[in-house]
Amino acid sequence: MTTIEIEDMITVGAFADKLALPVGKVITELMKNGVMATVNERIDFDTAQIITGELGLEVELVRKAAESVVLTRPKADINDPNAVTRPPVVAVMGHVDHGKTSLLDAIKGSDVVKGEAGGITQHISAYYIEHDGRAITFLDTPGHEAFAALREHGAQLTDVVIIVVAADDGIKPQTLEAIRFARKAGVKIVVAITKMDKPEANVDRIKQQLAEQELLPEDWGGDTVILPVSAKAGTGIKELLDMVLLVADVEDLRAVANVPASGLIIESHMEQGRGPVAKALITKGTLKAGDVVVAGGTVGKIRNLEGTDGKSLKQATPSMPVVLTGLKQLPEFGDSFQVVPTEKEGRALASLAAFGRQSGAGHMNISSNELIRLINRSNQLQELNVIVKTDVQGSLTSVIDSLKTLDNEEVAVRIVGSGVGPINENDIHMAATSHAIIYGFHTLLPASIRQMTARDKVSVRLFQVIYELIDDAKQELTKLLVPEVIETPHGRMIVRGIFKTTKTEVICGGEVTKGKLTVPSLAKVMRDKEELAEVEVTNLKRGPQDAKEVLEGEMCGLSFTSKSRVDIQGGDVLELFTRELKDRSL
Numbered sequence: 001m002t003t004i005e006i007e008d009m010i011t012v013g014a015f016a017d018k019l020a021l022p023v024g025k026v027i028t029e030l031m032k033n034g035v036m037a038t039v040n041e042r043i044d045f046d047t048a049q050i051i052t053g054e055l056g057l058e059v060e061l062v063r064k065a066a067e068s069v070v071l072t073r074p075k076a077d078i079n080d081p082n083a084v085t086r087p088p089v090v091a092v093m094g095h096v097d098h099g100k101t102s103l104l105d106a107i108k109g110s111d112v113v114k115g116e117a118g119g120i121t122q123h124i125s126a127y128y129i130e131h132d133g134r135a136i137t138f139l140d141t142p143g144h145e146a147f148a149a150l151r152e153h154g155a156q157l158t159d160v161v162i163i164v165v166a167a168d169d170g171i172k173p174q175t176l177e178a179i180r181f182a183r184k185a186g187v188k189i190v191v192a193i194t195k196m197d198k199p200e201a202n203v204d205r206i207k208q209q210l211a212e213q214e215l216l217p218e219d220w221g222g223d224t225v226i227l228p229v230s231a232k233a234g235t236g237i238k239e240l241l242d243m244v245l246l247v248a249d250v251e252d253l254r255a256v257a258n259v260p261a262s263g264l265i266i267e268s269h270m271e272q273g274r275g276p277v278a279k280a281l282i283t284k285g286t287l288k289a290g291d292v293v294v295a296g297g298t299v300g301k302i303r304n305l306e307g308t309d310g311k312s313l314k315q316a317t318p319s320m321p322v323v324l325t326g327l328k329q330l331p332e333f334g335d336s337f338q339v340v341p342t343e344k345e346g347r348a349l350a351s352l353a354a355f356g357r358q359s360g361a362g363h364m365n366i367s368s369n370e371l372i373r374l375i376n377r378s379n380q381l382q383e384l385n386v387i388v389k390t391d392v393q394g395s396l397t398s399v400i401d402s403l404k405t406l407d408n409e410e411v412a413v414r415i416v417g418s419g420v421g422p423i424n425e426n427d428i429h430m431a432a433t434s435h436a437i438i439y440g441f442h443t444l445l446p447a448s449i450r451q452m453t454a455r456d457k458v459s460v461r462l463f464q465v466i467y468e469l470i471d472d473a474k475q476e477l478t479k480l481l482v483p484e485v486i487e488t489p490h491g492r493m494i495v496r497g498i499f500k501t502t503k504t505e506v507i508c509g510g511e512v513t514k515g516k517l518t519v520p521s522l523a524k525v526m527r528d529k530e531e532l533a534e535v536e537v538t539n540l541k542r543g544p545q546d547a548k549e550v551l552e553g554e555m556c557g558l559s560f561t562s563k564s565r566v567d568i569q570g571g572d573v574l575e576l577f578t579r580e581l582k583d584r585s586l
Helices: 012-019 025-034 043-053 098-109 145-156 173-185 203-212 237-251 343-358 368-376 393-402 425-435 447-456 466-479
Strands: 003-008 007-012 042-044 061-064 083-085 087-093 125-131 134-140 160-166 188-194 225-228 255-257 260-271 275-284 292-295 296-306 321-327 336-340 382-390 411-420 437-440 458-465 484-501 505-518 521-527 531-544 550-551 556-561 573-582
Touching: 007 012, 007 043, 012 042, 025 043, 042 043, 043 061, 087 173, 087 556, 098 134, 098 145, 098 188, 098 237, 125 321, 145 466, 160 173, 160 237, 173 188, 188 203, 188 237, 203 225, 203 336, 225 237, 225 573, 255 275, 255 393, 260 393, 260 411, 275 466, 292 321, 296 343, 296 573, 336 343, 382 393, 382 425, 382 466, 393 411, 393 437, 393 466, 411 425, 411 466, 425 447, 437 466, 447 531, 458 466, 466 550, 484 556, 505 531, 505 573, 531 550
Parallel strands: 003 061, 087 134, 087 160, 160 188, 188 225, 382 411, 382 437, 437 458
Antiparallel strands: 007 042, 083 255, 125 134, 260 275, 260 336, 275 321, 292 296, 292 336, 296 321, 484 505, 484 573, 505 550, 505 556, 521 531, 521 573, 531 556
C-alpha cells in the first residue's frame, strides 16, 4: 500500500496530483457524494480520506504537520505615554424596525432610512459626527436576524453600545441578541427608548424587561443608563450624546497616533472605475494617502483616502472611519489592516494571512462528518443549486449563512458559486451548467447579461431586502420536498363469495362490517392480519344496481383490479381507503 502525505487542507487539484488521477475523476467522485468542489477549492484531510476509500485505491493518507500561522490584531496601548485621547466608537443595535437608523438620522441630520430597502439597514454603516466640539464615531448595524454575524462584528469594534428599544414594542429576540453581543465584547451599554411619541409607549414595562436581563435602570438602584428619545420630535438626542461623551471620559479612551496606522475592515465592495473599495476603522496610528496597507490576505497602496461623507482626506487618526481604494483584492469584513513600509513586505504578510485562513477549515469546506451525513442520505436529499452575488463582502457572508439555515434532512441549499459585484457572463454559464438560480442582493444585472439569461433560460432574481431573498429560496426548497402521503380509511368488507377472477380483475361479494365502501378507492387485501396485495376498487353493486357507496351491515358486490393476480379466498378482508398527496412547507 502506497503512503501519501497531505496537509490538513488541500485543493482538489493538488489532491488529484497526489493520487496520480485526472482531476475530473476526483471531482466526479466528490459530486457523487454530494460535494460540489472545483479544482481550486479545498477539502479537509478526513474528506480526502473518505474519497480515497470511495475510489477503492490502495493508498494510505498521512496527515502532514503544518506550522500554525497567527496574525495578531494590533492594539493601542493606553499606558503608552504617547497615547492621546480618541473619540468613542458607538454601535447602535437592537430589534428590526425599532428606529436605529431613524435615531442616527436625527443625530447626523440626514435621511438614510428612505434609501434602505424596506426601511431596514442592510450593511454596517459608519458616521463621524461632532457634538459640543468633540468627535463621535457611530456604527449602524443591520437589524434583521439574517445579519447576526454583522451585528456581532459591530459590537466587537466599539466602546459603547446603544441598545435601541421601541417604547411601544418592548424587548424582542434581536434586542436580547444585541445585549449578548455587547456583554461578550465587554463594552458599556446605554439603552435608548425610541418612539416615545407613540400613544402605546410604556417605559416602565421596558425597564422591567431590562431588569429581568440584569440591566437594572439607574433610577431603580442599578447602573444602566436609560434615556427616552424621539427621532421624530428630536427630543432626548442631546442628552444621549452627552451620556456617550461622559462614558468616554470615564473610560479614558486613548490611542497612539504618531505611528503607522492599523485597524479593522468594516465593509468592502467592488465599484466600477475604482475597483476594490474598503471601509475601515482606524484603531491606532495615522493613515495617509499613499500608505501601503495589508488587509487580511490582500495588499495595496492607498490611492484615495476619504471620509464616510465622501470628502477627500490627507490623513485619518484613531477612531475615524475611512473609505480607501487601491487594494488588489477585496478584504473580508473583520480583517485587520496595517500600514507596512513596502509592498514587498505587505505581500509577504498577505500571503501568511491567506495561508492561515486556508489552513483553518473555511465555512465553504465540507467536513468529514458532513460528508458522511450526505453519503448516508444521498438517496433522498434534494438540493437547490444557487449562485449568490452581492454588493459587499459582509452581505455575501450573511446571505450565504442565512441560506444554509434552511437546510434540513430532506432539502438543502447548495452554493455552487458566489462573489461580490455585478452579475456577469461567467455567472450565467455556471448557472446554466449547474441548473442554478442566481440570487442578486443589492447588485446589478447589466442589459447585455440580461439577454444571456433569456437565451440560456437562467433564472436571475434580484433583491433589495434580505428576508425577501430568503423567503424566495424557502419557496423553492418547498417545491423539492416530498409530498406528505395521507391515507384515509373508509370501510371494511368480509369476502363471502368469489364470482370471477382473471389475471388483473376480481369480482366478489360480501358484507360491509365497518364504515362504508365508496368508489373509486383503494383497498388492502388482508388474510389473518397479513396484507396480500393493494388493489383498486372500480365498481360497487347493491343487488343488480350499481352503487356509489354501500353502508355498514349491507351486502354488496365489488370488483377490483390489480397489477398481478390476487389469490383471493372466502373470509379474506378488503379494507378500503383513499390516498392523497399533500404539499409540505418548511
